Amino acid sequence: DTGVSQNPRHKITKRGQNVTFRCDPISEHNRLYWYRQTLGQGPEFLTYFQNEAQLEKSRLLSDRFSAERPKGSFSTLEIQRTEQGDSAMYLCASSSTSGGAWNEQFFGPGTRLTVL
Amino acid sequence: AQTVTQSQPEMSVQEAETVTLSCTYDTSENNYYLFWYKQPPSRQMILVIRQEAYKQQNATENRFSVNFQKAAKSFSLKISDSQLGDTAMYFCAFIINNTDKLIFGTGTRLQVFP
Numbered sequence: 001d002t003g004v005s006q007n008p009r010h011k012i013t014k015r016g017q018n019v020t021f022r023c024d025p026i027s028e029h030n031r032l033y034w035y036r037q038t039l040g041q042g043p044e045f046l047t048y049f050q051n052e053a054q055l056e057k058s059r060l061l062s063d064r065f066s067a068e069r070p071k072g073s074f075s076t077l078e079i080q081r082t083e084q085g086d087s088a089m090y091l092c093a094s095s096s097t098s099g100g101a102w103n104e105q106f107f108g109p110g111t112r113l114t115v116l
Numbered sequence: 117a118q119t120v121t122q123s124q125p126e127m128s129v130q131e132a133e134t135v136t137l138s139c140t141y142d143t144s145e146n147n148y149y150l151f152w153y154k155q156p157p158s159r160q161m162i163l164v165i166r167q168e169a170y171k172q173q174n175a176t177e178n179r180f181s182v183n184f185q186k187a188a189k190s191f192s193l194k195i196s197d198s199q200l201g202d203t204a205m206y207f208c209a210f211i212i213n214n215t216d217k218l219i220f221g222t223g224t225r226l227q228v229f230p
Contacts, residue, residue, distance in 0.1 A: 003160070031216065042120070042207050042220030043161075056217065091161070095216075102149055102168075102211075105218060107161040 002026060004108035006092050012114045013082055020078045021111045025094030032075050033105060034067055036060065037089040049075060050097070082115045089113075118143045120208050120221035128227040129198045136183075137193045137224045139208030147213040150184065152193045155223070156204040164206070167191065198228045 005024045013019050025032045031050050035043035046065070047057045051072035061067075064082075069075040079086055089110040095103040120141045129135035141150070148169045155161040167175045167184050174182050179199075183192045191210075195202055208221040 033216065033218075035218075040222065042209070042222050043218070044220070045217040048216050058217075102166075103216070104163055104166075105216075107153075109160045 004092055004094050004106055006090075006108040006111050008111060009109060010112045010114075012116065014116050015082060015084060017082055018078065018080045019082060019113060020076055021090055021092075021113075022074060022076050023092030023094075023108060024074045025092070026096075026106055027073075029094035029096045029106070030072070031095045031097060031103065031105075032069055033093040033095075034075070034077055035091040035093065037091055037110070038087075043091055046077075079113075082113075084115045087113055087115045118145075118210075118212070118219050120210065120219055122208055122221035122224050124224045125222070126225045126227070128229060129195075130229050131198055131200060133198055134194060134196045135198055135226065137195075137206055137208075137226065139191045139193070139221060141189050141191060141208070141210055141219075141221075143189075143210065143212065145212045148210050149213070150182075150191045151209045151211070151218070152180070152182070152191075153207045153209060153220075154202075154204045155207065156201075161207070165193070195226075200228050200230065202226060203228045 033048040034046040037043040049069040064080045067077045091110045092108040093105040095105045150167045152164040165177045179196045205223045
């Protein structure tokens with residue numbers, strides 16, 4: 001399977017614990033995005049990378065959230081001191097900038113986080 | 117503010133019939149792209165169709181077509197000859213040129229009945 005993959009698919013944690021999610025983009029894609037989707041809502045942009053550089057962060061990304069893409073390939077999203085409001089589906093997407101004016105974002109299956 | 121509104125939380129259609137999902141959006145920008153994404157149950161989101169805002173001609177992809185009204189900021193999706201596999205959440209979204217942030221609506225859950 002050469003699509004975007006995310007691990008784990010599901011994570012249940014207790015409030016106050018730290019969690020880390022991983023995203024592996026399509027191999028030739030240089031851009032990688034993180035979105036959050038809460039119940040009954042559409043995905044909301046969190047941050048994105050071009051290669052290893054983090055180019056934009058949403059105000060939704062509080063100080064407890066940190067994302068990295070150290071080698072320009074996979075990315076991790078860490079949430080420290082989780083809160084119940086962090087419960088959501090975390091979606092990763094990737095794209096290539098070689099396509100011209102518009103670059104389709106391909107989505108992964110998501111990581112569903114439940115904070116108890 | 118840049119927003120997308122999908123006023124139909126749920127829709128249903130019988131197999132082989134036609135259904136239209138509505139979407140309105142708000143932006144002060146002139147150059148952008150509009151999309152419809154499909155998110156099947158427990159599966160990843162896939163792009164159904166896209167429309168460049170500078171094009172007047174409505175986009176078509178097989179059974180899927182859009183009605184793009186730029187002045188009204190309206191972007192509806194028509195699914196013809198509905199199939200059981202079309203059952204999914206459908207999200208309307210747009211992206212401003214030279215940015216990479218997709219802005220999504222809240223989605224419409226479509227159920228296709230046999």
